Amino acid sequence: MNKLVKVAGFLTALVVADQTAFAQQEKSIKTGDVPKGWHLLDKTKDGYYGISVNKAYDFIHSKNLKGKTVVVAIIDSGIDTLHEDLKDILWVNPKEIPGNGIDDDGNGYVDDIHGWNFIGGKDGKNVKQDSYEGARVYHMYKSKFGDKVDTTKMNADEKDQYKMWLKAKAKVEGDGSDEQVDLGRLRMFLTMAQKSDSILRAGMKKDTYTGNELDTFKTENGTQDTAKGQLMFLFKNNQMMETTNKEFLDGFEEFVSGEERKEEAKSKAPEDYRGEVTHDNEQDINDRSYGNPDVMASTPFHGTHVAGIIGAERNNGKGMDGVADNVRIMMIRAVPDGDEHDKDIALAIRYAADNGAKVVNMSFGKDFSPQKKWIDEAVRYAESKGVLLVHAAGNDAKDIDTADNFPNAIMRDTHKKAANWITVGASGDPQAGGFTASFSNYGKKQVDVFAPGVKIWSSIPGGNTYGNAQGTSMACPVVAGTAAFLLEYFPYLTPQQLKYCIMKSAQAPGVKVNKPGTDETVMLSDISQSGGIINAYEAAKVAATLNPSGNKVAPTGASPKPTLKNKKG
Secondary structure, three states: OOOOHHHHHHHHHHOOOOHHHHHHHHHHOOOOOOOOOHHHOOHHHHOOOOOOHHHHHHHHHHOOOOOOOEEEEEEEOOOOOOOOOOHHHEOOOOOOOOOOOOOOOOOOOOOOOOEEEOOEOOOOOEOOEOOOHHHHHHHHHHHHHOOOOOHHHOOHHHHHHHHHHHHHHHHHHOOOOOOOOOHHHHHHHHHHHHHHHHHHHHHHOOOOOEHHHHHHOOOOOHHHHHHHHHHHHHHHHOOOOOOEHHHHHHHHHHHHHHHHHHHHOOOOOOOOOOHHHHOOOOOOOOOOOOOEOOOOOOOOHHHHHHHHHHHOOOOOOOOOOOOOOOEEEEEEEOOOEOOOOHHHHHHHHHHHHHOOOOEEEEOOOEOOOOOHHHHHHHHHHHHHOOOEEEEEOOOOOOEOOOOOOEOOOEOOOOOOEOOOEEEEEEEOOHHHOOOEOOOOOEOOOOOOEEEEOOOEEEEEOOOOEEEEEOOHHHHHHHHHHHHHHHHHHOOOOOHHHHHHHHHHOOEEOOOOEEOOOOOOEEOHHHOOOOOOEOOHHHHHHHHOOOOOOOOOOOOOOOOOOOOOEEOOO
16 A cells, blocks of 8 residues: 555546646646545535534433543554644553563563554564565466466365465456556656656745645746746645645655556566565464564554544644544554455454454555455454454455455455444545545445545644545545444444444435546446445434434344435525
8 A cells, every 4th residue: 555545546537648748737637625624614604515513412411421431443655643633542552561571461462552563573673565465466376377277176275275376467467458557658758757846846946835835936947947847737636735845756756656666577486575574484373472562663654644523633723624523543553555365354353343442444555365364354353353444445446346355344254234333435626526435436335425535635644733634544444433433422333333323324415426536427326335424423312212222223144224414505
């Protein structure tokens, strides 16, 4: 997963653009705008299709309900543990003594104060970049399935492996069905952006600047004017005006590096980036004594942004407000720059469940899952512990009813959906691109609900810094934060009841929306199960009708039949 995953789709499309057009189009871009924190606002009061958070808190206060602390685990790339809006809401393991080198609580993880890093080594080293699962699968089974094989002699597991390998083969070698990235052109655009940045840093007499600062910069010559036009095109098209030049170019460079690794995978098995650091047996789920307690590591952008959306301190006069007002964030580092490994995700889910988390945010995904059975077992374990799992639908503008997207809620052995799982698509606002994000995955069966995921303002690494990011990675924590908020004030709700509240209260736009990646317009109910956008106020009202005995709640495992309410205006 790219640290700045939101730029990937645009950059992929960019490689087919004409270089001159790249320099000139900036003047005609019309992306629309929304205020910082628009995802928390209310349509009737504020004019934006947010989740009505303040209205939800007014409702809670009118009921004189007292909040209870909820632990939310975030499985991600890491977190800035020193950030002003996050440092006081970090989960602290009450049974562990910091820095003594002893596993005080006997859970198998030494000095796990704020969580655990499953992609780290006991020597303190950490995995940053990694390979892609398709390449790993392709080379893992190439010697077994590369020559002509007799499928009639295969058992069920081997047939599944063979089917997966064929898919990986097509992905790695290319089958002509997907638009192929022109790597040479992509490198050219990166070089051009870096050269433009060098010109602008000299002209602005500063090494670091945001898109907004660049927008106000008065150029002095044609060279600077061209350089500004090129970078403004990138900043504006990715809605990253608050992002610094360094953050953007680092993300661009990581994306190109990832594409280079994909190209290399056609002829060469990927490096074992993870194994060289963790030194565990990746094929043994019971080999769990690996990792380290460093949950910040070197790549905390994504996890820091996600954490702020969920629970950044509310009403403290700093930066921004999270959705939930009484949470503790448990960071579990398991997502590198590349594809996560099934073993790490399975153990991360189990760690969260064993250490008191009741909501788990999972803003990551991939096309292959060779050890899905481990993930499924962990999901069932989490359900037995009363844990709700919230997962991002992905950013490929594809229908995940038919296209693979892992992890997912479908159990491989039964083909039934996990009852403690919510899959989230990304919504936007009519004033900034439309009700649905153009990049969001969708699916009438597999995507449960949509939530704001376009131009979301939140915490980023740096101690006191903030910026925009977008993706289903940002929509997912909006839902996870709402689930935590509900659980704070209705602590008896089960994961199934939480899902019921969120889906039943989802708000239908009342008009047709853009089907992501196409010009087609459809009802939101055609591309998601609930047919609506999450609303914390409406969800709280539904939660208030329930009681500890579970009255009025659909049976465990059953999909609710939501009563959608159209929003007008």
